[in-house]
Amino acid sequence: MSTLSTASILGPVGKSHRHQSRSYSLYEQQSLLPSATRPPSGYRLYTNVERDRLLFIRRSRGLGFSLGDVRELLGLADHKTHSCAAVDTKVELQLAQVRERIRDLQGLESELQRLIACCQGGVIEQCRIIESLSNRSCAPPESRGAALPQAVSYRL
Template sequence: MNKKFTVGQLATATGTKPVTIRYYEKVGVLPSASRDESGYRRYSVAERDRLLFIRRSRALGFSLDDIRELLELADQTEDSCAAVDAKVQVQLSEIRRRIEDLRAMENELKRLSACCNGGVIEECRIIESLSGRSTTVK
């Protein structure tokens, strides 16, 4: 297939803002687009697929550096996928750590909310606790 996309068409096809597409080109995770006679960027189906790979990877929390590594690994089609699996395991551990952190934040917010007695801000135990003025909130 020899289909070419303008930046706008690529943005629509992938759900990516044009400014983000240009940024991905600038940082090197997406190759620079070819240009037509008028100087407009033109993207191939392969570049669209690469952008979709980047978007899916970002949605899973991978950093651009991680994505760059994953793309390099993806280009080594005959190599073992052990390195890819290792990257996924590291990301999974990081996501689990974040979930634990979020649960701790949730519990602290529940605790703060439970100490609210209504009233006025001047007597607000949540504000007291957040400002460090009180040790009575437990």
């Protein structure tokens, strides 16, 4: 471990930082990030290189990359003189998946708007949305009796 002047101190382990702490632990368990030094204060101590790696992981996860994808991107990043074609391909695949999720979400949005348009107020017993969800009415002709739409899934 480097001296404190070249290290970063990342949040205490506690209730307000529980989510981040679990993420850091997961990254350590998955060998994406080395285990941090933890003094009695409960803070994680990372070198600047380790901090940069953590930021890389967090940015990649923020773009929707799976842990496996992040591992692959980190491996590619370690080879500074290689072509970036593999990185380009990985990002293009991620973009295609994002676009597919957007299409799925737009379909869900349309369906929810259709349900809202069914509502005429009143009481639950006469609720058109409840009837529609029960497949009793207010469904467009092409969807009556059709299979339920697939749920949207996200890679974690």
